[in-house]
Amino acid sequence: MQIYKKWWLWILIIMIAGILLYIIFKVSPVSCLVDYSSIDKEIKSANYCEVDSDCKVLGLGGSYIEFGCYHFINKNVDEESLINKIDKYSNKCTRIIDDCMPAPKPICINNKCTSNN
Numbered sequence: 001m002q003i004y005k006k007w008w009l010w011i012l013i014i015m016i017a018g019i020l021l022y023i024i025f026k027v028s029p030v031s032c033l034v035d036y037s038s039i040d041k042e043i044k045s046a047n048y049c050e051v052d053s054d055c056k057v058l059g060l061g062g063s064y065i066e067f068g069c070y071h072f073i074n075k076n077v078d079e080e081s082l083i084n085k086i087d088k089y090s091n092k093c094t095r096i097i098d099d100c101m102p103a104p105k106p107i108c109i110n111n112k113c114t115s116n117n
Contacts, residue, residue, distance in 0.1 A: 038085075048112065055072050069103065072112075
């Protein structure tokens with residue numbers, strides 16, 4: 001019976017610690033995963049073109065490295081809106097910092113912005 005009481009006490013302590021961390025930081029792994037998936041989907045849907053001049057580079061890297069060093073997106077996509085969403089995610093969920101090489105020049109192949117590298 002003594003072991004059973006200690007086991008429940010540890011579970012209770014862990015649950016309380018988790019609740020306190022959530023209250024203090026308002027971050028949960030699930031919310032970060034949902035946010036990441038949403039941003040990733042938006043970045044992928046921003047990659048469309050008909051000609052090379054439709055394409056531009058969304059440079060990331062640094063504290064945004066979790067989303068890659070860069071992405072090719074359509075020139076008409078609101079880059080600032082994407083960066084703001086990534087910045088909010090980064091401030092809340094990312095602890096990775098890294099540097100990236102410059103992105104190659106984007107070209108349009110099969111209606112997707114890409115590079116020939």
